[in-house]
Amino acid sequence: LSGSVAAAPGGALTTNEFFAGVRDGRLTVQRCTACGALAVPPKLVCPGCEGQHFTQATLSGDGEIASYTVIRVPPSRLAPEAPYVVAVVRMVEGVSLLGRLTGLPVEAARVGAPVRFVAPPAEVDPPVILFRPR
Amino acid sequence: MRRVAVVGLGVTKFGKHERTCAELFAEAAVAALADADLRPRQVEGVYVGNVVGEAGERQLHLGPQVTSALGIPAVAATRFETACASSHAAFRHALFEIGSGAADVLLVGGAERVLTMPTERSTEVFAYASDAVFEQPAGLTFPGVFALIARAHMTKHGTTEEQMAHVAVKNHRHGTLNPKAQFQKEITLEQVMRSARVADPLKLYDCCPFSDGAAAVVLASEKVARRTRKPVWVLGSAQAGDSMCLHDKPDLSRAVATERAALAAYRQAGLGPQDVDVVELHDCFTIAEIVATEGLGLCEPGAGGIAAEKGETSLGGRIPVNVSGGLKAKGHPIGATGAAQVAEIATQLRGEAARRQVEGAEIGLTHTLGGNTATVLVSLFGRTPR
Numbered sequence: 045l046s047g048s049v050a051a052a053p054g055g056a057l058t059t060n061e062f063f064a065g066v067r068d069g070r071l072t073v074q075r076c077t078a079c080g081a082l083a084v085p086p087k088l089v090c091p092g093c094e095g096q097h098f099t100q101a102t103l104s105g106d107g108e109i110a111s112y113t114v115i116r117v118p119p120s121r122l123a124p125e126a127p128y129v130v131a132v133v134r135m136v137e138g139v140s141l142l143g144r145l146t147g148l149p150v151e152a153a154r155v156g157a158p159v160r161f162v163a164p165p166a167e168v169d170p171p172v173i174l175f176r177p178r
Numbered sequence: 179m180r181r182v183a184v185v186g187l188g189v190t191k192f193g194k195h196e197r198t199c200a201e202l203f204a205e206a207a208v209a210a211l212a213d214a215d216l217r218p219r220q221v222e223g224v225y226v227g228n229v230v231g232e233a234g235e236r237q238l239h240l241g242p243q244v245t246s247a248l249g250i251p252a253v254a255a256t257r258f259e260t261a262c263a264s265s266h267a268a269f270r271h272a273l274f275e276i277g278s279g280a281a282d283v284l285l286v287g288g289a290e291r292v293l294t295m296p297t298e299r300s301t302e303v304f305a306y307a308s309d310a311v312f313e314q315p316a317g318l319t320f321p322g323v324f325a326l327i328a329r330a331h332m333t334k335h336g337t338t339e340e341q342m343a344h345v346a347v348k349n350h351r352h353g354t355l356n357p358k359a360q361f362q363k364e365i366t367l368e369q370v371m372r373s374a375r376v377a378d379p380l381k382l383y384d385c386c387p388f389s390d391g392a393a394a395v396v397l398a399s400e401k402v403a404r405r406t407r408k409p410v411w412v413l414g415s416a417q418a419g420d421s422m423c424l425h426d427k428p429d430l431s432r433a434v435a436t437e438r439a440a441l442a443a444y445r446q447a448g449l450g451p452q453d454v455d456v457v458e459l460h461d462c463f464t465i466a467e468i469v470a471t472e473g474l475g476l477c478e479p480g481a482g483g484i485a486a487e488k489g490e491t492s493l494g495g496r497i498p499v500n501v502s503g504g505l506k507a508k509g510h511p512i513g514a515t516g517a518a519q520v521a522e523i524a525t526q527l528r529g530e531a532a533r534r535q536v537e538g539a540e541i542g543l544t545h546t547l548g549g550n551t552a553t554v555l556v557s558l559f560g561r562t563p564r
Contacts, residue, residue: 059311084312084425091421111333111430113325114378115317119302122317130318132326132424140425144316155333170315 053096057085066171069163071103073139082139105161107135112153129153133175143173179277181563183409186214186396187521192360192509194293195390202392203289204247210394214406218248222281224255225272227264227288227513233303234291261307263548264288266516266555270415272397282402287394288513300388307549309423321385323550324463325377330430339379341483343370345464346383348492349500353507355534360389360509384464389509393518410524414446415557422552435554436473443556451475455539456526458519460547461504470545501534519544527561
């Protein structure tokens with residue numbers, strides 16, 4: 045036998061680790077060591093290159109609104125919170141994240157508006173990604 | 179693969195029902211078998227789409243409940259779940275089973291009961307088809323999913339809320355021609371525009387209703403089909419996927435799974451979008467029809483809203499879409515929708531669609547979308563085999 049033995053695949057971020065970071069005010073994603081692509085978990089295989097080795101990367105938290113909606117008919121458990129804004133935010137690093145928009149009237153959301161990630165209050169369970177205008 | 183045909187069809191009225199999914203499916207199945215002039219005991223297998231059985235009527239394992247109701251409890255029966263595309267996936271599975279030679283007669287369809295739940299509960303249960311880790315906790319609903327798609331389409335292509343409203347007006351107009359439709363009443367553009375906001379920019383009349391109902395079709399091999407009254411031939415059938423989470427889809431204004439499935443189905447059939455005469459597509463929300471007409475190649479990218487506004491997709495237009503009323507007016511008993519679309523196209527290609535008949539229709543297409551646009555099936559049908 046010749047050649048080197050590849051390291052066992054690994055380093056993929058779990059969703060529990062991701063949301064533990066969200067609670068602490070941190071957006072941690074994974075980076076494929078082969079192609080460098082960033083990805084939101086769970087991705088045990090890189091969708092770009094099939095790589096299976098990952099390191100972690102922390103996002104700046106800054107992004108802009110790619111799309112948004114004002115939810116006026118909510119699921120039963122969120123009835124007291126409606127209306128609220130759900131947005132898809134394109135982060136400056138290139139990945140996108142879906143979260144709730146906070147800190148502005150629901151009518152004021154706009155595509156392209158710059159926003160910044162903020163940690164949800166400790167009592168929000170499961171934790172929710174929040175964005176504020178910046 | 180062997181040739182396969184749709185040889186029988188049955189659809190219940192869509193709307194509110196007090197009977198169980200199994201009873202509704204059996205009603206559709208009995209009608210489909212009678213239409214095919216086949217007996218229940220000639221059925222070799224049953225595939226039934228059903229999505230919210232657990233929440234809607236505390237029922238898992240719908241398969242044998244259905245065969246028991248049909249007097250054929252010994253027949254293999256399996257429930258399929260690919261969200262709103264469930265019975266189209268069941269249909270494709272049966273297609274391959276007959277195509278491979280493993281069976282000659284299969285019964286396929288779906289059934290759903292949703293109106294057992296109040297709206298806020300069904301809104302929550304439907305959201306289970308979006309991602310439970312990233313999307314449900316954020317409060318995303320299904321109207322919300324398509325509202326995000328609508329906003330992206332409006333931003334990229336300049337699509338307007340009025341253009342979306344035209345889809346609703348058209349499909350309600352078509353619904354008046356379908357005695358099985360949940361809504362058989364015309365609505366005006368102004369009514370759509372003034373209806374209550376659900377998930378901006380979508381309003382109540384941009385959304386299909388919650389519905390109970392069932393649909394069934396009988397599929398058969400060529401040797402069985404040749405002995406039936408009016409076989410409608412399956413020319414192609416493809417399923418494609420896309421990322422589960424909206425945050426992993428780089429362009430929300432497109433439904434890439436529709437594009438992928440359409441390409442594969444057209445290739446199988448040796449056809450292109452220009453060959454299609456009549457289309458039943460997944461208009462769970464008005465924007466979904468606009469995006470689907472583009473993804474299926476019936477319009478240029480970005481031109482779906484304009485096509486609806488100009489009447490190109492109306493009965494009598496360039497390419498009639500959802501002459502049954504679509505999910506919007508006919509209703510959307512989610513697990514039954516794919517099979518109901520197949521039943522409508524078969525009815526059209528037989529020339530038996532009465533007031534909503536697309537004259538001379540030779541080639542028909544069905545398109546069913548599951549969940550967050552992450553599952554799509556496209557099938558093509560013809561009056562003659564190829």
